[in-house]
Amino acid sequence: MLHPAAWIALWGVMAILLQVLEPRWLAAIAVPVLALAAYFAGREVLRLLRRARWLLLTIGILFVFATPGERLPVPFGSVGLSVDGLVVAGEHLLRLVVLLATLAWLWRALGYEGLLSGLHCLLHPLGSLRDRIVVRLVLALDYVERDARARDWRAWLGAGLDADDGGEPTDIVRLAVRPLRLVDRTALLACGAVLMLMLFK
Template sequence: MRTHDAMRPQLHSATWLALWLLWLIAGQTDASPKQEIWVVVSLLAAVLGAFGHVLRLLRRLRWLFLVMAITFLFGTPGRLLVDDLSGGPTVEGLHAALRTGLHLAAMAGCVAVLLRAMPLPALAGAMHRILHPISAGRPGPDSFALRLQLVLRDLEHIPARGRWREWLAPVAESAPLAVEPCPPFARADVLAITLGLCACVLWIYRG
């Protein structure tokens, strides 16, 4: 006799990746209470589910945060933070820097959750299935899925401090990248992606 778990339709990795992409798109709205909700939910999910991963990603983005803060603070016109000065950072620039920084941190949190929940071989197979939904072949050596897997693998194994020259060393022969096969989309997968797409459109365009 089949159990209830065996009879329940299972969504494979490409469907979860598509839903993750829709969630990422849903956060690219103008400044509004909806975006604040998206930021809070994304950061909370990252802290609870992928704390170590998100800390590493934020550390790697620290220079981008610094450049972004300087750009907004000194490049946004408005009321000066220190009125006695003839120029400097503005209140409006501080608000813009905080809002954009939190949004970038939330996006990093989404990436951390994805990397924590989905191994790289499964992620490569899922990406290949999304780009080639009806293909039965495996991704080729020059495919986007394998190139993305190489980038993510290198990000997970950054050389120690002061050993950045290791990236410039000739690449040694290595074993082929593992790719987890991703079966074609079933009805449950198509239904889940369709519902996610409808929810994303309503989230973005409905006031």
């Protein structure tokens, strides 16, 4: 299996390519990608899409009502809905759904430690600053996870029992870092080459 850094880089390139794909190619790619994401990480995909539902709804409404074009038949056209608005909204929503679905798939495949290890490797050029970034990300993810558990009433009931476990607090963050192999370096170089081609296209 590739190094987590390579998978994150590949996902980043895919996320950028999604923004420049023509609608027909986007639709052709979205079908198998969403099917695979649902098969391998269906629960994570649904959870992430559920959390992003208001963002998706807002984007859809904005593009539907703010895009000029040929009006739809009455009564939809009388409130400002247009054919072009529906097409543009569907295109942008599909891009975002594919992006979120593949992100959930990446999370499922790499896990918490894998993502952090990959980011730690990709941020290597930043020197000592990368450690600060990764530690802050660890703390942020830990807070989000604890906040999600705190919304469960069973966690509230057990909070008093687990409030003092007698352990000593610690500020040490441990991260397992794997060395890059030749295939990993090749994948990273390929991702960099694709990005350079897109920038100087």
